Amino acid sequence: MALHIVHLxxxxxxxxxxxxxxxxxxxxxxxxxxxxxxxxVLHIKENLQAIDLFILDIRVPGKLDGLGVA
Numbered sequence: 001m002a003l004h005i006v007h008l009x010x011x012x013x014x015x016x017x018x019x020x021x022x023x024x025x026x027x028x029x030x031x032x033x034x035x036x037x038x039x040x041v042l043h044i045k046e047n048l049q050a051i052d053l054f055i056l057d058i059r060v061p062g063k064l065d066g067l068g069v070a
Contacts, residue, residue, distance in 0.1 A: 002028040004047070007055045008040045008066055009033065018055065037062030037069050044069070 003026065009015045015033050022029050034040040037060050044051065056066035 002026075002030050003052045004030045004050050005032070005053045005055065006040065006044060006051050007031060007033045008035075008037065008060055008069060009055075009057045010035045010060045011057070014057075036060060037064040037066070040069055 005022065007015065007018060009018070015035075019031055019033060022031060032043055034043065040056075040062075041064065054070065056069055058066040060066055
């Protein structure tokens with residue numbers, strides 16, 4: 001079964017590095033990446049039961065920081 005990962009990171013190169021690394025290790029990973037807390041929270045509310053792992057940056061755009069999203 002594929003892991004469903006939510007990744008919140010506003011730095012593009014860091015997002016890309018993590019995506020490339022994880023999909024190389026596990027090609028069937030379902031990774032959803034976000035650049036702001038608002039869109040991340042919306043995705044979490046709609047998919048909470050299916051999410052296996054959160055990777056959250058602390059300082060991100062939006063109403064909440066990464067700790068608030070957690």
